[in-house]
Every structure is written in structure tokens, then in C-alpha cells.
Amino acid sequence: MARRDYLLKRVAWSLLTILFVLVLNFFLFRVLPGDPTTSIAKDPRLTAETRASLARRFGLDKPLILNLQGGNPFDSQFFAYFDRLAHGDLGTSFNFNRPVSELLGERIGNTVLLVMGGQLLAIVLGMSLGLLAAWKNRTPLDTGAITFSLTAWSLPTFWLGILLLIIGSTYLGLPTAGKETVGVEFDSFWAQAVDVGRHLLLPTLTFTIVLLGEYMLVMRSSVLEILSEDYILTAKAKGLSHLQILRHHALQNAMLPIVTLIALNLGFTVAGAIQVETVFSWPGVGSLIFEAVRRQDYPVLQGAFLVIAVSVVAANLAADLIYGLLDPRIKAP
């Protein structure tokens, strides 16, 4: 059962990675000087009791790792963190005073909507363009496609977003922020869907353009490499048409690196397109993270980063397994 052992080993490693991430996650946000009560407590209208109470409310008065002041040595911020995690409690946001899991839950749907749409479009367009460019190698079409992809890949996301926002808003009357138009009653689900679609258009376009370049270039070089293989020459010699060669031989083999790339990128999906969401005020996980960074909202950052880390590790695991399934050359060690 080599394959099952391989599977178990990979899963075990993934779990270990997640544990490491959890510990790192905790310390990362406490390394910087100051904490939220310092920034809030700057206002002299707050009494000393208020500041102390704020600290107590968020457990910031407890020692960091071990409580050596007599009593329970595990009564510290570190163990409290793990204890809560075990109960599925990602903590309470300092700024919103609501459970982090609730905040994330509300926003994750919006992020997935945006990012999945952008990813899918980028994958389809990128792969098609890459395939086309590789097929029409060394023609002006190929050069044009490469130039376009390199430019798209190197554009700063927020800059492109603002540019598209201004153009889209001025010339196409597209909305500038949010997920839906506020204060409007929708007569039907279709009307609401169209409204969301209009709000989704520019952010998705930004996201797609930025990702497109990467997929195109990888696909193109992957296909080019395969097209130079001996078995392609053999297939041509056998009299197979271009279509048959592309479809039955080139495409499947070229897909391998792309599948890995897609799986890895999808892992970052829940990181939310932080820049895109902020430029377009899209209410997703990305803009939540941005806001939390601005206001040093540790619990939200911890919770969000945890979710992202788990997604990335899971996606990595999936990529490994899918790759193993797709490529018969890879035997389970």
C-alpha cells in the first residue's frame, strides 16, 4: 500500500505545517511594540480603569507564554489561544467586538465570488492564449501575446484597479464601491444578480488581467517544450492532424505544471485579493485584513491568516496528490 502510506505521510506533514503556522501566527503579531489598548488609550478622556478593563477584556493582562505567578501555569495568552482554537473560537475582534469566525464567515462568500470568477477567467483566457501563442510560435501573434502577458503580470494591482475604476465609472457608468447598490429594493433575484454583476465587473477584470499573464506564459512555455518532444514528431509523422496532436498529446502533458500552479494559486484564494478589494471597497476577507492591519486588530489577523494558511497547505496537498494521479510516471515512493 505504497500509495496509502504516501497519502498518510503527506497528510501528517501538512498537519505539522499547520501546527507550526499556528504557533508562528500567535507570536508574529505580538512581536511589535504596542497593542490596541495603547492606541485606544491615547485619548485622555479614558480613565485608567477603562484602559485596565480593556486590557482585561481582551486577555492582554495575562503573561504571554507561561504564567509563573502561582496558580495555573497554563493561564497565559498562548495557551488561551490554543484552548479557544480547539473550540473553534477564533477570538473576538478588538475593533468590531464580534467573533472573528462570524466576521470571516460573512465575508468569505464575497471573496470567493470575486476571486473564483477572476481565477476561472484568468485560467481559461491564459491557457487559451498560451496555447495559441505556442502554436503560433515566432509569429507576431506570439510576440504580441508575450508582451501583453508580461505587461499584465507586472502591472501593480492597485494602480490597475484605480485606473479601471476611473475609466469604468466615467465612461461606462459602472459603480465605484461595494457589492450592491445601497437603499434599493430589488424586484427579483435576477435584478439583484445583475446589480451584483455590475459591481463585480471591474474588480474581476482587474484580478483577471493581473493573473492572466502568469498562466499564459507558463502554459506557453509548457506547450512549447512538449511540442519539441520526439513523440510529437512521431505523431506528426504518423499523419495525425494538428488538432489531434494538440488535444491528445500536447494538451494533457502541458496541463501538468498548470494544474500545480492553479492548485497553489487557489490556495491563496481566501487571502482575498487584498488590493483589489480595497480599491473597489468590495466587502470581502481582503478588505477585512487591510482594515485589521491598519487598526492592529490581532484576533482578526490571526483568524484570517489561519484560514489562509490552512487553505494553502490543503491546496499544496491537493496539488501533490492530483499531480501524482495525473502523471503515471510518478510512483508513490
Place this chain on the structure above:
Amino acid sequence: MIVLRRARILLSLTAAILLLTACGGGASTQEAQPTATEVAPQAAEPVVLRVGMSGSPDSLNPGNAWLTEATDLFELVYSTLIDIDFDGNYIPDLAESWTVSDDGLIWTFNLAPDAKFSDGTPVTAEDVAFTLLAYRDWADFGYMSGYATYFADVQAADEHTVVVTLTEPIGNMESQVLFCYILPKHIWGAFAGDLEAAVAFTNDEMVGSGPFRLVEYAQGEFYRLEAVKDHYGRPPVIDQVIFQTYANQDALVQALRAGELDMITELPSTVVPSLRNDANITVASGTSRSLRDYIFNLSSPETCPVDEGGICSGHPALRDPVVRQAMAHAVDKAQIIDVAELGLAQPGLGLVPAALGDFYASELKDYAFDIPLANKMLDEAGYLDADSDGIRECPAGMDCAGRQLDIVMQIPSDIGAGPREAELLSSLWGQIGIKMTPQVLEADTVTANCCPAFDYDMLMWGWGSDPDPSFILSILTSDEIPTGMSESCYSNPEYDRLYAAQTVEMDDAKRVEMVHDMQQMMLSDLPYIIPYYQMEVQAFRNDRFTGWPVPAEGSNSILYLQDPGSLTVVHPVQ
């Protein structure tokens, strides 16, 4: 080429969908923004005003809300006994009139008899008494507890009369009740004596007696308010107002340009010139109570609050008032205002901003920008440049004897123009032989270094004053050194005496005089250099709504277009 054809089909499908949504949505846009002409009473379309803001309220509960965006919302949905107008005069809100006893201890408020909460229940003196006492007893209910410290007792004399007895006579009672949002007893009474529950209450319905009521709220995105048309005091003309959060300031400005918003509460100063060119948009600027300050570390081994973690590492030369005064003479405030605020500020004097009206000591003469004089002062005081490297050294006899006048100014990274401003200061002070190196740090790091650690030479920071000067004056008192509120470790017994005196001074004229004397001390002793008072800059579309209370040119009136005093009076352009 099946693969390519499939891709092409997908492509054209996608394009079709995109095009459909871009065009098909056109109809709903028009519905969402009713045109200004639909004002006839029979029109079914409500008059909706759209405001764009940068942040969002952090909570609907005054007990755990700290941001100005939250305060803006509370001002609209709650009433207070007294309100303040844009010129700084106290005006009636829930209390139609009020009197104070001769000894200043007993305040009697007569409430508007027809005031109602948004759920229909009448507002009575019981609600007011409950609220004020709750704020006093809930030891840390947001900012509210700080305002209730002087309330000894609050009684409902009858249904519409409230009697407040103070612990001592204070000169600024009105400013204490200014932010005490009156809560309905029938909802909040359940949390009396239970702070945890009171703070945990989500307050989703925000039942209050303000001119607007909350109807829809999406945290971090928007909130929608409906006008209370039968409001006792100031029923709004418009029907609804929507506050929408824009995470990005460029989008905020674009939305105003595109007509998606009617007013924006803030904008980057860089965009002002181009917005002014748009005929449909008016950029308004007015006074605010915000200021920029440069703080000197005056802590010495004698005054250092060691017990509270004081490090007190400031350059000793800065403790010499002559050095500080010379540095003040080398600050070109006009140039700094141009560079840092693009001209949108007025020269500063002391911690009490010009917006505070009579309290502002306009008669005081500031340090003139005079580099030769500054150099002369430092020469005469013995700070010479022995090694001719352009930097002066401390004279013999001081604890820093021989040490160069080489200081570091720490700047929090959230001051956008901070580095540019500091660069300018550096070159100005370089001309008088003082080397200043700017250091930009995380805001929290600056807080940690500031006070009571006093681990810095100079800081660049800022404050926003209350309408009443008591709070901003308090940060220079000796009492605030160990608490961390005193940023400079300034300690002057005469100043402390005056501060205590003005707190309990009932005579306005006498109190103003005391506050002016304190500003004179601030100017002579110079614990701070105040380069400018910032102006509030906001923008609105002039083709939609009119009646925006924009201060006259040169006046010291406050600009604050999201204030109830503004949103209740604006009406559609006819």
C-alpha cells in the same frame, strides 16, 4: 481546433455576459438615484442623500465605540441635553432651557415635552436621569464615563425636568453633557449595574431620539438612516441619508465626480485643485479643532517618572528654554503650511486652537520667523560651533557640555506628509546649527517611546481638541506625567494652579482670562511648537442638494457637513 473553438466560445460567452450586465444595469442605476426634481409631496420616491466616508463605525454601542465615524452616527440618531453650533455656541437639543444655581452645584434642565424615541415611547426625565447616572456608574463605558465624573446625583423632578447635582461647581458643565447620548431606559435599564452586559449589547436597533433613525446597517460597508419627520427639534428636510464606506480615497473622489455620492466627508489635499475645476462640485474648507505639534522632551532626572517606566533619554539642550525659543524663531510656518498641507491650514499658536473662539488667545504674539535672531540667541547663550562643522555644541557647565546639538525627531507613519514636513524642518534648523534627523516609526512605537517613557528628543504629532479647552489644557499638567497623557513632561506649578482654578470657575470672562494666561505660559515655556491648525476640507455636489452650512471666508466657524446641524437643513436643488 476544438480546443481553440471551445476557448473562443467561452470567451464570447463571457464577453456577452459582461456586456449584458454593463448595459442591463443601466435601468437600476437611475432608480437608485432619484433625480433632484422629484420633490413633489405626491412623489413616491424618497429624497435620498448619499455620503461617502473613508472609515466606518466600529460599533453601534456608545460603550465600545472609539472612532469618529461612530460618533458621527451617534450624533444623528441620539439626542443630548445640549448641542453646539458651528460657531461654538451651546444651543438647546433635548433640553429646551436650563438654569444653574448660584453656587454652581445644581443644574436644572427643562426637556422638550414632545420628544419621542424612534420606537414611539416618549422621552422623559427618567430616561435622562437613568442615562447620566449609568454613565457615571459604568466605570468604563466608552468615552461616556469621562463626561460623568462630576455628577453627584441626577433626579427626575417631574416628567420633563431633570435636576443634576454636581460634586463641585465646574465651569464647563455644558461640554460635559454635550456627548452624553440619552439612552432609552426601557431598553438599557436591563443593564443597570452590569457593565459587561451593557458593553456586550449589540444595540442593533439604536433606539434613540435624534433627527434620524437607523434602518439598515452592514458593518464596514454602509448604514442607512431615515428622517424622523415629526422630530421635536429639527426634523430633516430630506427623507433618507446613506453613509457608504470607501476603502480607497481615489474611489471616494471618483464616486463624487460620477454622481454616485452627494457629499464626501474627506478628501486628499492633492485632489483639491482639480476638483475645484469641476463646475458641479464645491470644495468647502473651514476650521477644525485639529492641530499639528512638535513636542520637546523636557524630562530631567528630577522629573522623570521612573516608577512608571520613565527612561527620559532626551537631549539635555532641549531643556533650555533659550534653545527652544531659538528653534521657534527658525520655524517658517507659512512655508510649512504650503508644503505639508498645500496651504490648507492656518498658523498655530498654542494647544488651544483658533476654532475655540473666545478661549483662543489671539492677542498673543508668536515667535517671528527670524533666522539671524535665532543664531544670535544661541551664540549669546554659549552654544557655539567650536569645530566649525555646522553643528553647535553645548557650552561648558551644562551636563551635556561639549555634546553636539544633534537630535532625532520621531514621526508616526500615519502622518502622510510627515517626512516632507520633517525634511523642511531639518533644513531650517540646520541653518541655526542644530542637526535634526527625522525618524518615521509605527504609530504604536511612537506611543511606546513617548510617555511615560520619554524616550525621545522630539516628536511630531497632533491633537484634536474638544469644543471646551479643559481636555487639551490638561495634557500639560504635572498630574498627567505618570499617566502617560503628558507628552512633554512639562511641569509648572503655576500652570497646574491655573488649570485647577479654571475647572471650577463659573464666571465665563474670568475663566477665559485664566485660559489665556495658560496659553501665555505655553508660549513662553514652549513645551510644544504648534506650526498650524488644520483645516477641514470636504466636498459636495452643488447640483443635487443645497443649503450646506459652509463657513464664510475668514471666519472661525467649524466645517462639518455630516453634523446633524447640516444634514437636517440641506434640501434638494429646485
